[in-house]
Amino acid sequence: MSEPRKSTNRPAGNVRAWVNGERVDPTAPSIAAVDHGITVGDGVFETCKVIDGVPFALQRHARRLDRSMAGLGLAAADHKVIAAGIKAVLAGEPIAYGRLRYTVTGGTGPLGSDRDSSPLTYIVTAGPDRPNPDSGKLVVVPWTRNERSATAGLKTTSYAENVVALAYAKERGGVEAAFANSVGDLCEGTGSNVFVVVDGEILTPDLASGPLAGVTRELVIEWCREEGLTVRAEPLPMSILTKAQEVFITSTVKDVMAVHAIDDRPLPAPGPVTAQVVEIFTRRSRERLDP
Numbered sequence: 141m142s143e144p145r146k147s148t149n150r151p152a153g154n155v156r157a158w159v160n161g162e163r164v165d166p167t168a169p170s171i172a173a174v175d176h177g178i179t180v181g182d183g184v185f186e187t188c189k190v191i192d193g194v195p196f197a198l199q200r201h202a203r204r205l206d207r208s209m210a211g212l213g214l215a216a217a218d219h220k221v222i223a224a225g226i227k228a229v230l231a232g233e234p235i236a237y238g239r240l241r242y243t244v245t246g247g248t249g250p251l252g253s254d255r256d257s258s259p260l261t262y263i264v265t266a267g268p269d270r271p272n273p274d275s276g277k278l279v280v281v282p283w284t285r286n287e288r289s290a291t292a293g294l295k296t297t298s299y300a301e302n303v304v305a306l307a308y309a310k311e312r313g314g315v316e317a318a319f320a321n322s323v324g325d326l327c328e329g330t331g332s333n334v335f336v337v338v339d340g341e342i343l344t345p346d347l348a349s350g351p352l353a354g355v356t357r358e359l360v361i362e363w364c365r366e367e368g369l370t371v372r373a374e375p376l377p378m379s380i381l382t383k384a385q386e387v388f389i390t391s392t393v394k395d396v397m398a399v400h401a402i403d404d405r406p407l408p409a410p411g412p413v414t415a416q417v418v419e420i421f422t423r424r425s426r427e428r429l430d431p
């Protein structure tokens with residue numbers, strides 16, 4: 141494998157990067173200035189958890205990438221190319237706990253929203269992460285998700301809306317934001333799905349409510365059902381957050397995280413049902429690295 145090109149600006153830190161077939165310095169220029177992923181956010185990405193150098197649930201992430209590419213109307217990604225990038229960034233000293241992120245964009249394009257027929261751009265990065273706290277506060281944000289948007293449910297690189305909402309939540313002591321959708325139903329967080337527990341039942345917004353089909357959400361639903369818990373995905377009014385006895389969020393980098401407050405409303409964290417979900421998820425995810 142060739143050595144990454146050296147940057148003349150700030151150090152690469154712990155992130156390993158690979159772009160279109162080459163290991164690169166993550167802070168050095170390696171993407172065209174007119175890449176459509178940069179100019180208009182015309183790209184998709186996936187983030188996988190890495191444990192002891194091995195990525196978790198790779199196949200589910202690959203399937204979601206395919207859905208996101210198709211949803212944007214981009215050509216199908218070449219998974220052999222992505223696999224080569226993953227191998228390159230995970231080679232060497234194993235990352236004990238971290239994240240792998242791969243991005244595929246429409247490639248170079250015009251300055252506007254039109255596309256030309258240039259080849260796709262592939263970017264693969266990986267680096268260590270700090271483990272998450274066991275619980276956190278959820279802050280309801282004043283902006284809505286549009287469940288009828290052309291990109292609803294797609295994991296596109298147009299994430300500025302999430303950047304703004306997460307900053308709003310963090311300024312208020314939160315670990316994550318909660319979005320309503322355009323009809324006032326609960327949707328999701330900036331990078332996680334939301335579950336509530338009402339009278340012993342686990343409820344989460346259905347996909348028609350506009351959330352991303354989280355890989356962790358999918359596994360929680362499947363595994364909890366297999367273990368006899370009631371889990372329903374359905375439209376949930378925002379007022380559910382004021383009556384839920386427990387709330388938890390799920391994501392690749394957070395796994396299952398208990399919510400100890402929603403805005404000023406304290407909650408038990410973890411409540412008994414959430415503790416059961418954490419136990420099921422922890423046990424089942426250790427059994428198979430690519431469930």
Ligand SMILES: Cc1ncc(COP(=O)(O)O)c(C=O)c1O
Nearest residue numbers: 331332333352354355356391392
């Ligand atoms: C908007 C959004 N919702 C939900 C999730 C959770 O999905 P996953 O469990 O696949 O990480 C993510 C994280 O990637 C996300 O970006």
